[in-house]
Amino acid sequence: MKFSKKIIDWYSVNKRSLPWRETKNPYYIWLSEIILQQTQVKQGLPYYEAFVANYPTIFQLAEANESEVLKLWQGLGYYSRARNLHASAKYVTNILNGVFPDNYKDLLNLKGVGDYTASAIASICFNEATAVVDGNVYRVLSRYFGIETPINSSKGTKEFKLLAQELIDKKKPAEFNQAIMEFGAIQCKPQNPDCHVCPFTKGCIAFNKNKIADFPVKLKSAKAKKKYFNFVVFISNDNKTILEKREGKGIWQNLYQFPLIETNKEINYEAFKNLVENHKLIQKQPFELSLYNEEVIIHKLSHQHLYTKFWIVSLESKITGAIPIEEITDYAVPIVIGNFLESFNF
DNA sequence: AAATCGGGGGA
């Protein structure tokens, strides 16, 4: 039996029931695909429900403010996805007159839509036979065909896309693409795949060489760098605080944070007190300094480990430009700050 | 080609 038929048969029996499988509306499929980039279904599901509820159509998403979209995205990470989602909604609404792109090539013009997402939308919504290659597909194909080319090399990218494109059922591209991803997600898993009930073991090179755990091959990535973040939580005598918008390049772009003082190593109470005395919002007026977390919080991102301290600075005066404490929850903040807000008693 | 961009969860 052909690979494509076998995987589609498996899918018809084993597929999970998921909300985005009940529609072919390109807006909903696009939304789900962006949310699910580098994100497990379990983590992305509540966000999908929230976005559909808040923005039932792409026009409503286009009319929203970016700050509102980021607030809804808060906690999901990779925030450029949210910014690009919003920008593309405006693009489709205002430039394309509300007509969603209906083919692979045009879909690539949407910000945040690359080869994978364009292939997914084109196949699922418009029956275009273009193969998806996500983390699941890399794993399934590398194991079954015993391919040792690193999946995160440019050679690997081309090789796996070409192979997937040869395998795809050109009459059922939507089913094939979703089938191979679902198979990778719930059966041909990274750890402890369910080979004992797998219909592909007879032809699976990795299985027959007893080398399942050796696939896929991947180049090592650089180790995370350590950074030392000191958030300054001002509290004025009228119960207000300072939040700043993160501008520029790095992480958490356009999200809000307490004023940040980054140091090149962990800093103790006395040293930080000297530092903060010169802060523009202090100006030598009396203040009380306390450290919220005696144990440094290590917030781990893919490429950075943030050694984080929250310093509470209480003032006996008002602060210009400050916001009332109770309004903080209106702002999109990184989850490390969101966690602080939930546990700190202002 | 390599680095960057989050956060959660599993072993």
Place this chain on the structure above:
DNA sequence: TCCCCAGATTT
């Protein structure tokens, strides 16, 4: 600890 997740974009 390290690795992975319905990847895309920038450097």
